[in-house]
Amino acid sequence: MITVINDRCDFCGACVAVCPVDSIDLFEARIAILKHCTDCMLCVWICPVETLAPESNVREVECVVSTIA
Ligand code: SF4
Numbered sequence: 001m002i003t004v005i006n007d008r009c010d011f012c013g014a015c016v017a018v019c020p021v022d023s024i025d026l027f028e029a030r031i032a033i034l035k036h037c038t039d040c041m042l043c044v045w046i047c048p049v050e051t052l053a054p055e056s057n058v059r060e061v062e063c064v065v066s067t068i069a
Pocket residue numbers: 002018019020021022023024033036037038039040041042043044
């Protein structure tokens with residue numbers, strides 16, 4: 001599953017346009033990944049401000065950070 005990892009999204013709509021299964025909702029100042037995401041990674045690669053990431057990567061980063069701290 002893809003998740004939103006920061007608040008840099010400028011609502012350009014590029015991820016919505018590229019998603020092959022229409023799994024991204026963009027409305028006003030909020031973006032949401034829906035359940036039928038297939039983890040194809042297209043939205044992650046196309047986002048110009050690195051706002052999206054696979055959830056597994058986020059957990060890895062959190063784990064490394066807590067180990068160092
Ligand atoms: S990973 Fe693929 S299927 Fe999932 S939200 Fe992004 S573009 Fe859509």
